[in-house]
Amino acid sequence: MSQLSTITLFLLPWIPAFLCKVTTEEEFSVLEGGSLTIPCHYEPQYASYVKYWCQGRTRDFCTSLARTDDHHLVDPAEKKVSIFDDPVQLVFTVTMTDMKEGESGWYICGVEIGGVWEADDVAYTDVKVVHGMSAVNSRMSGAEGSAVTIECLYSERYRGSEKKWCRSGDWRSCLSTGSDGSYEDSSVAIRDDRTGAFTVTFKKLQMKDTAWYWCSAGQQQTAVHVLVTPQPTTVPPVSSQSFADLPPAKPITRETWSSHSHMLASVVVCSSVIFLAVVAILAIKFWRLHKRDRVPRDVEEMRAKFSGCSREAGDFQNAAVLFLPNKDSQDVLVY
Template structure:
């Protein structure tokens, strides 16, 4: 009996730990030098307790990094590790900035209970920090004669390494930074700020600069494509013409001017009608041309062949393109894809009563997996898709297109919907925060005002009409000048837009390279496809 009592007293402090009153995800991954935010959920009885974040596998040997009762006057934006408690949502969030690879390991979300007979309520999570390098934009373009700057990002460990900029397929073209972290000649300038990024600037682009390039730091490298477009042509000016001397014009008298007043009124009315009609027609044509500016049919077919590929940013983190044969321009492509999932926008917001849609992306391997939408900290709230890939109730609708993405739509937002949520596919998940703002107040309408009756207008006689003849002449001249100017401007814009509505020459050449490839699914396992972005004209590579 005494032994049973001893065991009971020993296990009593650890009972809260088994009840799992503090929860978070088991594992998080982030690139070296990046930031990570982790939500930790707790039960209502812990709303007023102190929360903390520490590094270690056990509470007794855990290094404290942040506490909610630490009230030092330090700007949270300047802290490497910051903590924020939201007792309304029953969650506290921890943000870690500028993470290093050696900071990978186990961490603890904890609620400090205190006392001899009660242990702190805690949960564990693992953080993985990986290293590498990338480009802010891997597809750059600019007009001939303009300047363009490429920004290449690298991990902390490559801060002191030599940085290089090389034309793909020609390693003799490599340009390296010196001991001061810079390089410059008449056409290219390289600057390394030694804080995680270096820039390459083409001072004056030439058509021959169109190519694939490599950003390199140490043994790491990433590919960047530069596309130079032809310089826009200017409208030639019409040379001035000389005319023979004309006889002097007859002086305009009051009598001759008055005799033409009816004609001037007609000209004013006709000019106004013609001006409005021409502006309306050109505006409609301009809108229709812009609306019909679609990606070419061949690119659409190529996109359809790869519609099953994952669209997650992390899946293409280690993708690379190699041009091995400089003479034949043969293209050999190595594409390394890692599985995962993400959200198009991890921070969503909407007004109370409105609708909002969240798009969650997943990898190919999770196409047939069950998709879930869960409120973080309450797994009983999970909503799952059925065999038809959909779910719907009075407040939420889930649709899975089985091609790499599923959407979650809140039909009518309520204030209580503000929370952290999880998109889930198989064993993969990603966090999304939904913020509901109060419904905007409407501005009261101003009541209509009544005005006293105005005196009747005076009848227009020949004398009053004649007195306004100079004003009518000014209106005619101004209307004509404005009409001609607007027509000329719209015609030039219409011509330029029509001229620029074509696939860039380099994309056509690269499409021709792949025109002989087999279209079976297995033949495209290690292939790459270029997609044109309709809005920004960027080229996306898969």
């Protein structure tokens, strides 16, 4: 057998790993006592294959914890480890509940190939179970006057510990839960469910509440920032009280309507009389101007007529005097 053939046979079991991949995150962290869900993605050609989840660093020395071909009638909620395959989304998910610190280590998302010369396609991830605290949201905000709730998570060993909520930089401001796991005053309420989380609720935010705070359990703590935004300003609606000083409007009655009608008729009549008087005055003035301009025109016509006659007949033996009556002027013509 040639050297090339030997190398090919040696690499054959690993060829699928290069062509078809299973992927997941390299590392996951979870608080002790909490639950963890891990997604494992695969290529379309693996949709009908068996998937599995096992604990270990190598496939040959891996302890199987869940398989998709395990059809035992067990409620997934009651199982420590459960697996669910979604071939439409090309992902299978693994859920582990009530995690213990001793369960930290390497785990494998695997697709079982099943061939003699073919290795399974797998992806490795490092799961870390830690004890301590964390916050669901490390930054919270709310409008002035509104309520906001912060959720703080703690690991199993701190379930019985006193929980505190403190303003950063001022340990005298710390509020602690009592024996019943709660605290409440006019502005803040704290509730511990004793199963891994406690909540802090600001009942009515004020601008001065903007600050960094600490969720604390035992010697563990985690920081949370609360930001209070100004309440939006609105224009108050106009109410009837704004017009309290104004006299009430008088209702329209038959008498008031009648008086308004008479007044309107009087205004119309007066306006008509004034209009007619103006028209009459303008008419008289135009007539006088027309009459004044007509007399000089008549004189000129007569003068032109007599001038023509004198050129044809010669000098008149007897001169004639013509008087033109006019109120405004007296013109005397001698011929």
